[in-house]
Amino acid sequence: MKVCVVGAGFAGLASARELRREGHDVTVMEQNAGVGGQWLYDPATDAGDPLGVAGVHSSIYASLRINFPRETSSFSDFPFFLRTDNGAGDPRRYPGHGEFRYSRDFCDAFQLMDAVRLNTKVLRVAPRGDGGDDGVMRWTVRSAAKKQGEVVTTTEEEEEVFDAVVVAVGQFTQPRLPNIDGMDTWTRRHLHSHSYRVPESFHGQVVVIVGFNESGKDIAMELRGVARDVHISVKSIDDDDGAIGAGMRKALSRHHNLHLHPQARTDAHTYYDTSSSIMLI
Numbered sequence: 001m002k003v004c005v006v007g008a009g010f011a012g013l014a015s016a017r018e019l020r021r022e023g024h025d026v027t028v029m030e031q032n033a034g035v036g037g038q039w040l041y042d043p044a045t046d047a048g049d050p051l052g053v054a055g056v057h058s059s060i061y062a063s064l065r066i067n068f069p070r071e072t073s074s075f076s077d078f079p080f081f082l083r084t085d086n087g088a089g090d091p092r093r094y095p096g097h098g099e100f101r102y103s104r105d106f107c108d109a110f111q112l113m114d115a116v117r118l119n120t121k122v123l124r125v126a127p128r129g130d131g132g133d134d135g136v137m138r139w140t141v142r143s144a145a146k147k148q149g150e151v152v153t154t155t156e157e158e159e160e161v162f163d164a165v166v167v168a169v170g171q172f173t174q175p176r177l178p179n180i181d182g183m184d185t186w187t188r189r190h191l192h193s194h195s196y197r198v199p200e201s202f203h204g205q206v207v208v209i210v211g212f213n214e215s216g217k218d219i220a221m222e223l224r225g226v227a228r229d230v231h232i233s234v235k236s237i238d239d240d241d242g243a244i245g246a247g248m249r250k251a252l253s254r255h256h257n258l259h260l261h262p263q264a265r266t267d268a269h270t271y272y273d274t275s276s277s278i279m280l281i
Contacts, residue, residue, distance in 0.1 A: 001024045001025070001163040001164055002024070002161075002164075003019050003024050003025065003027070003162060003163060003166065004027050004029065004122075004125075004139070004141050004162040004165045005019070005029070006029055006141075006165065006166065006168060006169055007029075007037060007167070007169040008028050008030035008032075008035040009035075009036065009037020009038060009103075009169075010036075010039075010103060011037075011168040011170070012028055012030070012037070012168035013103060013106060016028050016116075017106075017110050017112060020110075020115070027117065027160075027162075028115050028116040029121075029122050029143055030118050030119075031121035031122075032119070033119055034104070034118065035103050035107055035116060035118075037170055038057070038058050038060060039058075039097055040060075040103075041058065041060045041062070041097045042056050043197055044056050045195040045196075045197055056195075059175070059193065059194045059215075061193075061196050061197050062197050062198050063218075064096065064097050064218070065094050065095065065096045065097075066094055067214055069093040070082070070094070070095050075106065078105075078109060117145065119145055119147075120145040121145075122141060122143050123143060123144055123153070124140075124142040125167070126139065127139060128161060136163075138161050139161070139162050139164065139165045140159040140161055140162075141162060141165065142154050142156070142159045175193070177192065178211070180210065191279055193215050193216075196219060199222050199223050199225065200226065202223050202226055202227050203227070204228050206227065206228050206229045207229070208231045208232075208233060208279070209223070209230060209233065209279050210233045212234040216232065217248055219279065224255050224257055224258050227257065228257065229257045230257060230258050230259070231261055232258065232260050234261070234262065235262075
């Protein structure tokens with residue numbers, strides 16, 4: 001079969017490899033300039049859209065390290081070994097985003113790159129209306145490719161026909177925005193963590209972080225080194241629910257500029273009155 005795989009993240013690459021092993025003709029279309037999906041770090045942010053509803057595909061910030069070990073972050077028959085070429089390998093078990101060149105190593109090991117079209121964004125996938133000469137359902141794919149700085153979009157007549165399509169585009173490209181009372185009247189800086197990359201622009205500021213899952217904790221600890229104060233808003237601060245954790249409570253007791261608060265309300269005259277920035281996680 002002739003198969004189109006949309007996306008060259010880890011799911012797309014695994015799909016392409018297995019399909020090829022079964023003898024299928026595979027084309028992978030990837031909108032970015034490299035493979036790896038979310039783990040392809042992009043230092044750019046959604047400058048024109050601080051809440052990150054459009055623009056860059058990845059939520060990866062510069063210091064991000066995956067929160068489970070490399071031994072469980074790999075394909076079963078392609079171990080995620082520490083790379084020590086040029087002395088640049090990181091010996092820690094929890095890899096940083098830079099080590100996810102592993103995705104390109106995977107492509108090279110199984111000769112997948114010849115099937116990958118980089119800088120090619122899929123715009124439309126639709127069932128072929130006539131079912132073809134043999135009456136079998138097939139799919140048309142319309143795409144736009146960057147070529148020498150220009151975007152070339154296939155016309156309806158140029159749409160490619162495939163026997164099957166695998167959609168492997170992930171679920172983290174578009175941030176989920178919470179509904180916070182008073183946010184529509186907030187006039188100072190606010191952004192989603194999707195658009196966070198480095199802490200320097202928060203130097204000396206008072207920052208409110210709304211949300212306290214892993215990325216919230218990670219960014220709070222990074223910002224407390226440059227910000228004047230970091231206020232963390234959580235749904236619950238009860239010890240019984242385990243949301244905070246012993247380690248984070250110890251950090252809160254050690255750092256004078258880390259503060260914990262119940263769920264955010266920007267219309268309340270509390271610590272928000274002096275805040276320079278709100279970050280939504």
